[in-house]
Amino acid sequence: MRLLLVVTCLLLAAAAAARAASTQADFDAALAAAAAAEKEAGALKNQWMPTEQALAAAKKAAAAGDFDTAVAQANEAEALAKASIAQAKEQQDAWKAGVIR
């Protein structure tokens, strides 16, 4: 019984460690990746508003010291930016299929 309690405590501690608070460095890396993807979307003239909103939310959370939220929002922004890039590239030819003929 005592062993089970110890193991449970160790597992909880490990889980907590796994969920350890993100750091400024984590945020910086996530933000850099998101910003690079959004810049690429901008070069394709195909940025999305939710990407911009996620980037703003990430910066706001980081400024408040909430790096978990900041990293999550930056990751969200990167995923959205990549989707907008994929859309732009797919549409470079796909638009022709919709033309009235």
Next chain:
Amino acid sequence: MRRLYSILIAMMLLAPAHPPRAAADDAVNPDADFKAFRDYFTKTFAKVPLDDFVNGPYSMDAELRKQWQAIDDFPPYDFAVERGKEMFATPFKNGKTYGDCFANKGIGIRQNYPYFDDNSGEIITLELALNRCREANGEAPYSYVKDEMASLTAYMAFTSRGKLFDIKIPNDPRARAAYENGKRYFYTRRGQLNFSCASCHVQNPGNHIRTEVLAPALGIVAGMPIYRSEWNGMGTMSRRLVTCNSQTRAVPLTPQDEDYRDVEYYLTFMANGLPVSGPAARP
């Protein structure tokens, strides 16, 4: 979960947006496009008189039309026309006026805009021409989306009512490239909602998006600028394009971006032969 959501969106985007079709003919042929475009709308909406397409959603929905006719007893754009008329007649600091920048002193010329300028090789919209006129006369440019610009274009459209659009696409590779770019912009899906201009205004005229009745692309430029109840004020063609983009959750381009001017060129060419109806009121 959010990551999964984003991946799902990406998968949707990568899926074919249309059924497979024959390979597109890449040759630029505005006249063939015009015929196909006109045939599509006149056959799809066979009961709508051709000239009525300039009335946008009112040509598609009888109830909405009744409301519009009631509103038009006291047109909400009248103030803009009056203000624009006054502005048009007021000299710049150097003594010149807007009329000095335009053919026929700027009266009754809306139907010729946008046009291809063979000196600069770019598309000149009425809004762009007005701000360039201001700058050439030492005045600061106006915002492209509303207020003064909407008033000036409202007055110029008002003096052109009933005149038929007559947009030329000269046999100049730069003009044809601008036309083709406008066409590309019109049919390209964008924004998180993955909509093109055509998604609403070719595939769904007369249908509702929330409470709005979608206008047909044919003649959609003819009523500009417009008083929109949704805006509680006037808006220019630039404002309409910016708003369309943001409604699809795309980051809008800068007003009068080359793509916006080119799509206006494309759409106005498609409206050739239809009468200027602006300024107009829209829900």
